[in-house]
Amino acid sequence: MSVAKDAALLVGAPRSNARGKLGRSTVDTGTGELVGQTRPLLAVENLTKHFALKGGLLNRTKAVVQAVDGVSFDVQTGETLGIVGESGCGKSTTARLLMHLIPPDIGSIVFDGLVVGAAEGGLSHRDLHRQMQMVFQESYASLNPRLPLAMSIAFGPLVHGLAKPAALKRAMKLLEAVGLDPMLFANRYPHELSGGQRQRINIARALALEPRIVILDEAVSALDKSVEAQVLNLLVDLKAQFDLTYVFISHDLNVVRYISDRVMVMYLGKVVEIGPVDHLYRDPQHPYTQALLSAMPSMDPRRRTLKSPLTGDPPNPISPPSGCRFRTRCPFAEAVCETASPALLAPPGEELRAVACHMRVPGSGHSRAATVVSA
Amino acid sequence: MADVAVLPADPASAFKRAQQGKSYWRRVWERLRDDKVTLAVIGVLVMLLVMVVFAPWFTVHDPYTGSVLRRLKPVGTPGHWLGTDEVGRDLWARMVFGGRLSLLAGVVPVFLALLIGGFLGVAAGYAGGLVNSAIMRLTDVLYAFPSILLAIAITGILGSGLQNTILALTISFIPPIIRISESLTTQVRHLDFVEAARASGAGPLTIMRYHILNNVLGPILVYAASLISICIILAAGLSFLGLGVTPPSAEWGLMLNNLRQALWVSPLVAALPGVMIFITSMCFNLMSDGLRQAMDVRL
């Protein structure tokens, strides 16, 4: 079975509906409709984070990097939400904001109905970490070189009060779950492992606290392609085994397509489009998504680049363009795009998609937008 | 996918029985084992320590009694193989017993500075922000003094004696240790595994204990070893100036000072205490270098 999956990944063929069986996704990937409960596991509202660049005589703030600006989205229980975008679009910052590794300037995060960080009745950060964990990109520094692997995994449970023998027991079981023989690997050190093996340890570490939602920040980006396929399949299996919800961040469109139920596209700190994966890949609504998808290399000779590629220079996150941030590279940009920033709205008739583009909003003033039909 | 062996009934103890990997410290130890020079130096230091602690077993004469008749006998005099000092005390006995105070004043300040400065530096490096600024600015005030000057200021004003010497030297060595611990901690602080530890909800102390200390302790210890060699020289220097240990105690720097007059009469004897300072300091230096090379394990 895994060979077929690997092959599908490499060729980029459209996904089969076998996905629907994996994990109890609340989103039907075929029709894009909600199934089962409607309260999202994670609701993010207006998340904003600006970084100040200091310098000068008195260390004044010289400029502001608007890393994440007014980002809102939901994550339904059991789904995999993919987040794509170029470097600098704010995806990693969003991940860290979700995990509360950096505090947001504005915005709220609601986990399973509880507001994170709220004084009364909310979810404390400590409890949030019990429910939400992150898998980092594999790097040399993703594991403590001085700790044995089982200790790296057991650290989280230890912190939350589990006794050492019980924590190690859980670590050994997790090693098994990620496909590494505990008797061979528990007492080894990161430098004795390959990249793919280290990433399995990273995954085991994230699962040690038995979270409900796992954020994967470029989790497979640093791996060789063949290893990447194996780890992706492991992630899919683990999701079913442990009943997880994923937020999968990547710049690799193929990988995101393979693993996600819904996809969110970010550009320069803002969400430009979000929707069920099949719909988005088949019929992207935002010019940026269209350009991204058309730039995807494909081994299928029938897929040719038909739409216009991206034009213009990548703008500076320090002083982003006014209005719609994509307008400097958008082939359809007009005057209204400079003055007004498009809101993330669901196109008429589709509740689960949203696009932030003036062209899709009737009556916005854009020449390609539908006119408002007064009835 | 790897073949998964059957997990033993009790996974916790299985951890201990699992195949042991080579930890970093084990590899350092293996490299050290092959470094003959450093091992020899460590051997010399241990020998020195033994001799100094069990001084009465290694000397014949009492280091405090002397006879004016036997002043300044040269090297090789029967009964006093290294001669006698300016009041007739056996030089060899004085040197061995003097080692106690010299080593004490050389090692204890660095050890104390390691505890205090190490804690402050790691705290500053981990906390960042205001705490970091406050600690580093305080360090800068101490750094405004060349090391000797600070030690002299404290002992000169507060008075001489072993206690003040140790106090003065400890304060002199706290800034460099703060600086190196802060710098190392800041580097480690931003690595992914520390972020992952924070994401697990661990508090600062837990993170420092499991993730920071074991990564910064190595280089700090190496640096501290090289500081000991400087401290020995400075401690003896303070006594040389009359600011450290007071007569009639035996201490190498003090002996150098006392024997200065004797330079004209018996230059070899007058220079001998300095040899001890030099040898001890060099041993610590070589040991520090050897440790650094052993720790330079490419992971």
Added chain:
Amino acid sequence: MWAYTLRRLLYAVPVLLGVSMLVFALIHLAPGDVVDILVPPEVPKEIADSLRRRFRLDEPLYMQYLAWLSRLLVGDFGISFFTNRPVAEELFGALGNTLVLALPAAVLGFLLGVVLGALAAYNHGSWLDKLFSATAIVGVSLPHYWVGIVLVAIFAVVLNVLPAQGMGFEGIPTSWDHVKHLILPVVTLSLIPMGVISRLVRANVLEILSQEFVGALHAKGLLNRRVLYHTLKNAAPSALALMGLQFGYLLGGSILVETVFNWPGSGGLMNLAIFRRDVPMLSATIVVLATIFVLINILVDVLQALIDPRIRR
């Protein structure tokens, strides 16, 4: 550029304030106070107390500190307990004498350090380099005051060609006889800078050489003029920066060598002040030496920033 300089200077102000506070605190932590030093213990209490009032020792500490600080800032360093002359006179005279030692020592240490370091780097791997490494370790472990004693033992006692101690002149040396007094202390003082600089230069030159001759022929012994020039040009800034710092150490830390050679410099002055419990002299000397050290550090930083714009942030 000027912003950086200004920032460094402004930044030095709290540091220097801290220095003055530290010295003041030390003075007041010492057992007994000034009056106990000045008068014999048999003096009746009323007289001692009236003296305390005269010296304003009964005022709260922070007021005494501010008074002392304001006097320092205008250059009034007080009157020496021992000589009853203004401290400032003696101090600056002594500083001049230390400078007479420190400058040649700095130059000598720098030149020798550069030459030795470069030679060692050029002959990397040969016996010369290994000898250098051994010497470097030895050099760092030698107590330099002991080296001074040994040099005196050899050249003054045994060989009797150089004077054992004393300055022998005032101001600037003008004759060979004057210079003879300078030789041993200067050499002793130059040892530490020489050791430190030679290690740095060797490391820098090695790095540069490894870039220049990547995979190419080893021009061993053949001093390509262009390579030499390029090497020195790149190694110079950090060596000069280090030299600046070392100069600061030489000025502030000369006390040991000056004691060995009975040199009447600031170090010797401090020694006397300690011995005589001359608190105004001692505290003023410490503050002045620390200030000079801080200013030299700033100068070195600014010069480095001038050369390397990356430092200016």
